[in-house]
Amino acid sequence: MSGKRTKVTKPAGRRRFTREFKEEAVQLLVDGHTAESVAHRLGLKGAQCLYRWKKEILTQSGPIAGSLEGRVRELETELRRVERERDILKKALAIFSRSE
Numbered sequence: 001m002s003g004k005r006t007k008v009t010k011p012a013g014r015r016r017f018t019r020e021f022k023e024e025a026v027q028l029l030v031d032g033h034t035a036e037s038v039a040h041r042l043g044l045k046g047a048q049c050l051y052r053w054k055k056e057i058l059t060q061s062g063p064i065a066g067s068l069e070g071r072v073r074e075l076e077t078e079l080r081r082v083e084r085e086r087d088i089l090k091k092a093l094a095i096f097s098r099s100e
Helices: 019-030 035-042 048-061 063-098
Strands: none
Touching: 019 035, 019 048, 035 048
16 A cells, blocks of 8 residues: 555535526426436436425415416326327328228
């Protein structure tokens, strides 16, 4: 072993984020990006903080934000249903156009 010593540094501690940063991160989550992709893009250690921030923002915003969140879920469900119907119709059109 050599006589060199390595310097041990203390961990930096918890990072602090502004409310604006948290709101923008949660907005990306609400816009349909995955929590993992948002966390990676923003340099966060994990996606769990995004869910916690989302919950905090919704509770601070009151019942209006909660009802909007519910409406977004309903619309996303309807969108998936309509996309499935569209895909079925595309396949049917392809089948019927081949038989002519």
